[in-house]
Amino acid sequence: MIASVSGTVGRIGLDHLVVEVGGVGMLVHTTPATAAAQRHGADARLSTSLVVREDSLTLYGFADEQERVVFDLVQTVSGVGPRLALAMLAVLSPEDLRRAIATEHIATLTKVPGIGKKGAERLVLELRDKIGAPSGAATTTPAPADAAAGWRAPVTEALLGLGWNAKQAESALDTVQAGLGPDPDVAVALKSALRELGR
Template sequence: MISSLRGVVSHVGLTSAVIDVHGLGMLIQATPQTLATLRTGNEAFIHTAMIVREDSMTLYGFTDADQREVFEILLGVSGVGPRIALAVLAVHTPEAIRVAASSGDDKAFSKVSGIGPKGARRIVLELADKLVPHGTVENPAAPRWQEQVLAAMTGLGWSEKDATAAIEDTAAEYPDIAAAGNVGEILKLTLRRLGTDGARTASRRKAG
């Protein structure tokens, strides 16, 4: 895998650039912010991530390793491909993405072209335990995960009272998972406990 490039910039476009590495032109896809740091004829050092598919090999370029790390973590989210991950980094800094994911701010991801409300909620749920703001010490006993699960359930139509009770029952039945603060797993177990019929009832209650 190619993890970085150092060479002379031979071309800069709207969404990509070409870096000449000892006579070999390497095409990279990058955010506008990264491309803005490149100047034709100047030497550049770029961190890269290579995405290999059956019919292609694509390099994505970043100004620092932190951007690349967040990009690769975003690729682990269901339904998020390289283009969407790059689009997220075009709108938000890596630290802003960490803050949004850890605080359950799905609206931050809805601002990205190509990501709807459901997709934004899924990103928050799947990234909650994977991205932590720099300088933050994780505390497994902290109630943050409860707030995130509660927000997801009320967003699905449950009343806050019913959702809170169900979350507490799940935490009592699965103390190890609750202690780890695994948002996605706790949400799945809680929804399974309540059942789809109950979800429809809760939705009607909220609507009324």
């Protein structure tokens, strides 16, 4: 089990990083917010979870240990794989996820693309006694990415990757754009769009 990765960020994608560790570039799948918080050439340390399949070894990385714990835990539920678990953490913080499950708030859970009412009910049923009570009320805001021209394209691509269609993504961006300014950070824009889509 690879519990963490520390090294220099060699490449940043919308939902992944390449971290250089001892001369080896390790591909680490992350949430868009975690990827956007990194800087090329900077040092990074991520808690990780290695998912072993018959034909692949896939490494998932997280900003902190709480995200990793929740990622592993939600996969104990029938029908939840690593991609859906990562989508949950892209939309909800660990605290928000704990709160939704502990309070049986189905509407919050169904904000995640790929989780319908039955899936949300199954999460509550199987995890409410395991996931623990939320410790705080606030959701932490990820460090913003460098502002870049054409911010809408990467944010739209990230939303499509999380399961929304192009029309939903564009509509959400149109709604939040006025409050973001002319050249917003990608991570901030993505967070605002996710909040709008979750309504």
